[in-house]
Amino acid sequence: MNQTPQQDSKPGPVDIVIMAAGKGTRMKSRLPKVLHRLGGRALLAHVAGTAARIGARSVVVVTGHGAAEVEASLDSGIAGATLRFARQEPQLGTGHAVQQAAPLLPDDGTVVVLSGDVPLIGEDTLRALIAASAGRRLALLTIEFDDPTGYGRVIRAAGGGEVTAIVEHKDASEAQRTVREIYSGVMAVPARLLKGWLARLDNRNAQGEYYLTDVVKFAAADGVPVVAHVTADALQVAGINSPAQLAALERAWQLRQANALMEQGVRLADPARFDLRGTLDCAGDVEIDVNCIFEGAVSLGEGVRIGANCVVANARIEAGAVIHPFTHIDGEKAGAMVGAGALVGPFARLRPGAQLGAEVHIGNFVEVKNSTLAPGAKANHLAYLGDATVGERVNYGAGSITANYDGANKHRTVIGDDVHVGSNCVLVAPITIGAGGTIGGGSTVNKSTEPGALTVARGKQVSFSNWKRPQKK
Ligand code: UD1
Ligand code: CA
Secondary structure (H helix, E strand, O other): OOOOOOOOOOOOOEEEEEEEOOOOHHHOOOOOHHHOEEOOEEHHHHHHHHHHHOOOOEEEEEEEOEHHHHHHOOOOOEOOEEEEEEEOOOOOOHHHHHHHHHHHOOOOOEEEEEEOOOOOOOHHHHHHHHHHHOOOOEEEEEEEOOOOOOOOEEEEOOOOOOEEEEEOHHHOOHHHHOOOEEEEEEEEEEHHHHHHHHOOOOOOOOOOOOOHHHHHHHHHHHOOOEEEEEOOOHHHHOOOOOHHHHHHHHHHHHHHHHHHHHHOOOEEOOHHHEEEEEEEEEOOOOEEOOOEEEEEEEEEOOOOEEOOOOEEEEEEEOOOOEEOOOOEEEOOOOOEEEOOOOEEOOOOEEOOOOEEOOOOEEEEEEEEEOOEEOOOOEEEEEEEEEOEEEOOOOEEOOOOEEEOEOOOOEOOEEEOOOOEEOOOOEEEOOEEEOOOOEEOOOOEEOOOEOOOOEEOOOOOOOOOOOOOOOOOO
């Protein structure tokens, strides 16, 4: 090996190892720990996303418990990187985990070791760590905790100098346990050095495990510099071991997302009662009341107001629209769109393919699925519009529905401009209601109607004068 100790070598390409074989016993769940969700995404997906963003050449995920399920969760790959899996069976410790990945790691790269259960590790932090490793050093991400119980302690030479070892909590002396600087579980190291050290690991310690952290003492013994990059951001290194920790990190993450939105000018009634499980793109002067949940990709135009207790997923809401309380919008794959100045809710439901034009009104207990409503159309109460094309200024009465499903196939309903559909009508699709037409309340209509016509399709009203109701005998 010809090393020039004084000069930094090039860090080379980055290869990432994500340890994800552990059981996560304390989650008490049949779902593998790394597949539990934070902000709507699997813990492992957060880490994989960060790996993609730093431009990793390859990613090796070490799997064991629930391996098939964990591997399937990364079916769509990691953008720009070669994704491979190394099975670790049984799980004999973090050092053993990385040993399983070692044969897949080229010698010319810098290896970054991450944990699948530490979801919020940041891109910038990893870049800084890779720079600190500089192709020739072992770089450790560390942090100071008031309560370091359970963590590996960073042991330095007298006077707080060079890092000489990491000692696991269970192996630490009383004096070592007073050290508050802990190892986060994240390191960057040249592959060729790491591989040499992995071959020297043993399990003679309090837990009988192969500790990855033992590489630090080998580095010190070999005269390889060890640098600690101390972070102040506890969220980035927070690991998940229990439902309580998952919930706590979720709240912390949500607060961080809420603060970032408020920073952009979004007015949140209460940042502690806000949940974003995806991406939220907001124009100016957006107001969001308490207890709203945003999922998938949502965009809110200028001046949009979202009332309390709304769930909005995969939707675009244009400028000036108002979503009143308790409304559920889920565009799923097809998406949902609410046009400028539209009013939706309270208690409305927009499903995939709902496309509302400007100034459309959708009122309480109205469901819209795979339907286009032209500007100014209104369905204000207790109605269903499925697979419908609704013209401009249509008024769709309370209790009316499109009967779009014949038990086997879905059919379309076309309602022309300026049509009035009375209350409690059934429009049996396929059907076209001609522009300007009127459908009398209570009609069941199964034949298309001419423009401008009044159509009434219901039993004729019959009255019997002086009708005597039966009397009890
Ligand atoms: C590890 C570090 C400790 C550090 C802490 C930070 C070691 C020996 N100790 O301890 O210094 O302070 O992280 O959180 O590395 N895993 C496997 N296979 C195994 C064992 C673990 O894939 O055989 C995975 C786990 O699923 C987890 C990660 O490695 O994602 C870390 O394992 P964990 O047991 O949580 O490590 P700690 O004991 O917390
Ligand atoms: Ca452990």
